[in-house]
Amino acid sequence: MKMNGNWAAMAAVIGIIPAASAAEITGKVTLKGTPPPETPITFDASCGKLNSAPVTTRRYQVGEGAGLANVFVYVKTGLEGKKFxxxxxxxxxxxxxxxxxxxxxxxxxxxxxxxxxxxxxxxxxxxxxxxxxxxxxxxxxxxxxxxxxxxxxxxxxxxxxxxxxxxxxxxxxxxxxxHPYFAVTDKNGNFKLPADLPAGTYTIEAFHLRGGAVTQQVTVGATDKKSLSFTVEAK
Ligand SMILES: [Cu+2]
Incomplete structure (x- = not known):
């Protein structure tokens, strides 16, 4: 068995060397209710030439499973005093x-x-x-x-x-x-915060420009993986 090259990896796997903090928070933001219809954008002449298809406002962009896009999800409290x-x-x-x-x-x-x-x-x-x-x-x-x-x-x-x-x-x-622990939801409302979040107790906020802010508390250990669900109400 070859030891040298694989020693560090093996040691990490069997727990001799502690793994770096790798708490991971993922999740999904869903929209409850029916949003008002988007407004078509009326371009001026020069911008109209660049757009052959109709374009609308992006107030509520809803994907699969009522997933809400363009929600800014971030650690609101719990990282105070730390430098990144x-x-x-x-x-x-x-x-x-x-x-x-x-x-x-x-x-x-x-x-x-x-x-x-x-x-x-x-x-x-x-x-x-x-x-x-x-x-x-x-x-x-x-x-x-x-x-x-x-x-x-x-x-x-x-x-x-x-x-x-x-x-x-x-x-x-x-x-x-x-700090770097933020994400923007994709077209189906999914998000993933950077995976090296230190262990701790955090308030996570999901902020939507129209629907407002929803928060929840979460505690993660150094290698925990947690999935959070947020619901934003259409206004
Ligand atoms: Cu412009």
């Missing part, structure tokens, strides 16, 4: 065919994310944080296709609204928190 670094590539807030993509995303405080114009028309990226948070309003003209500008926010805020001053139908929302 943002990992991986800078997130991207794109503008594609005169619509922000994604509609909802998350970043850490002070994490640089990129804002891109992928369209052959001018956009004006206007961040409108709540003044009480300490985050600053900013206005950024992006006249050129392919233009990329970095942005960041120093203070937590769920959510910072972005609008476009050229196109009044364009909105996006960025959740800013002090």
């Amino acid at each position: 670094e943002a990992k991986g590539e800078a997130p991207l807030l794109d503008q594609v065919n005169c619509v922000y993509e994604p509609y909802v995303m998350g970043v850490m405080t002070n994490q640089v994310f990129n804002v891109r114009n992928s369209d052959p028309v001018m956009h004006n990226v206007h961040a409108t944080p709540k003044p009480s948070t300490g985050n600053k309003e900013s206005n950024l003209g992006q006249p050129t296709k392919g233009q990329v500008n970095p942005r960041s926010f120093p203070f937590p805020e769920v959510m910072v609204r972005f609008k476009c001053d050229v196109h009044p139908w364009m909105f996006a929302y960025v959740g800013v928190v002090e």
Whole structure:
């Protein structure tokens, strides 16, 4: 039996070396009730050329099993006093065919994310944080296709609204928190928080722009895997 190369892996499996914290919280957000119908977007001439199919607002995007998309799920309390670094590539807030993509995303405080114009028309990226948070309003003209500008926010805020001053139908929302333990639900309402969550007791909030916030408490050990269900009511 070969020992050297596999020793660490074997030791971890049989529990000699403690595994790194790997609590994992996944789950699903479902919508209860019937949401109001979405509003068709009336584009101007230049944006209309980029959109051959009809586009609507994205207030309630509901998938399989009443799963609700674009819910920002994050650890609201339980990580106070701990310091975290943002990992991986800078997130991207794109503008594609005169619509922000994604509609909802998350970043850490002070994490640089990129804002891109992928369209052959001018956009004006206007961040409108709540003044009480300490985050600053900013206005950024992006006249050129392919233009990329970095942005960041120093203070937590769920959510910072972005609008476009050229196109009044364009909105996006960025959740800013002090740690990396957040996710946005996919088209079927599923989410998965990053898998290296420290053991602890947490308040998890599922925040939907229209339906509001739902919270629940969860306690996870270092290697626990827990699945949470949230229900948001249509308003
Ligand atoms: Cu625009």
